[in-house]
Amino acid sequence: MDLIGSETISSLLEVDGSTDACLKSPTPPSIEDDSDLRRGPWTVEEDLVLMNYITTHGEGRWNSLARCAGLKRTGKSCRLRWLNYLRPDLRRGNITPQEQLLILELHSRWGNRWSKIAQHLPGRTDNEIKNYWRTRVQKHAKQLKCDVNSQQFKDIMRYLWMPRLVERIQADANSSAKMDPHASILTMDSANHEFENMNQNLNPSPEISTTTGSSSDSVGVQLWSPPVSNSCFTDGCIGQTVEQQYSYNTQEAQFADSWSDSFTSLCSYNDLGLPDFDMGGLADNFWNVEDIWLSQ
DNA sequence: AAAGCCCTCAACCGCCAGATG
DNA sequence: GCATCTGGCGGTTGAGGGCTT
Incomplete structure (x- = not known):
């Protein structure tokens, strides 16, 4: 946030007592002419006014709030600014691998229910997750010449990217x-805990199934289900079990074991039904894409 | 150095559902 | 039952910054 003069800040932070009366009044000040409303990026001053007002009066009744705070913004705009940017409990910065994992899994189950997905990622907003999906995941689907909603791409996510x-x-x-x-x-623990919570909340007794994900809430969690087990990658990249490379305590191992099943029994691209891919260069291409993704 | 392209993400839009009078 | 208001959601846009040529 840009720095502004302390005098300006203190004047901005000074709440006008009349705002209380404004909110309580049955007939708040009339809505300004639409042409009066500001649009576009928020200024530091506007942010401070909004933050200060909400700190003092709380959230809700956004249209009244906008008027009473003296902001020439729509209530919607104020709400969005607060929820997506100003809220103190927001987590900002890169999406962690754990969060990526959750997003992929939850999206495979719920589809574009961003707000619902966001509820499982504390501090992240639906807007942030939606942007992440569109800019990262959809991009890679495009690079793989795959429809992001296709079963093929879902399988790639489930059996390749998520284990990675x-x-x-x-x-x-x-x-x-x-x-x-x-x-x-x-x-x-945190990664495991997230999945345990997810399993308990969404499917108290998850069943192992060989079917792939569904968008239905009531469908069993597919996260742990092994893919069709015949051939697997043998290029040394994912042929090894994770356990061969690392060791960890029991609880961590339980988490990893579920995934190593997928590792050791990964199906081939043919099994994933990807006939349109250039199988010759696909593996290299895929890992290049995926490595870029993971490094983001 | 500069022009063009690409990517990210804040912000807006339209629609919908629930609440309220 | 109807109209209006309000909040929430998902989709889309565009500004700005970084990268490439």
């Missing part, structure tokens, strides 16, 4: 453990 994300989480946890043993446990 888990591998990344485990690797991160292990490297952290070398410096701080507690960090590893915390990282893996």
Whole structure:
């Protein structure tokens, strides 16, 4: 946030007592002419006014709030600015691998229900998740010449990208453990905990199934289901089980075991029904794309 | 150096559902 | 039952910054 003069800040933070009366009044001041309303990027001053007003009076009744706070913005605009940018409990910055994993899984189940997905990612907004999906995930689907809503792409996510994300989480946890043993446990615990919560909340007794994800709320969690098990990648990239490379405590291992099933029994691209792909260069292409994605 | 392209994300829009009078 | 208001949601847009040529 840009710095502005302290005098300006204090004057902006000074709440006019009349605003209380404004909100309580049965007939708030009439809505300004539409031409009076500001649009576009919010200024620091507007942010301060909004933050200060909500701190004092709380959220809700956004149209009245906008009027009473003296903001020449629509109530909707104020609400959006607060929820997506100013709220103190927001997490900002890169989406972590754990969060990516959750987003992929939840999207496979619920589709574009961004707000619902966001509820499972504390501090993240639906807008942020939606943007992440559109800019990252859809981009890679496009690069793979895949429709993002196709079963093929869902299978790729489930059986290739998600296990790779888990591998990344485990690797991160292990490297952290070398410096701080507690960090590893915390990282893996948090990832595991998220999935445990998810399983409990959405499917009290998850059933292993070989069918792939569904958007229905009531459908069993598919996260742990192994794919069709015949051939697997043998290029050394994912042929090894995670356990061969790392070791961790029991709880972490339970989390990883579920995924290593997918690792050791990964199906071929043909099994995923991707006849249109250039199978010769696809593996290289895929991992290039995926590595870029993971590094973001 | 500059023009063009690409990517990200804040902000807006339209629609809908629920609440209220 | 109807009209209006309000909040929430998903889709879309466009400004701005970074990258490439």
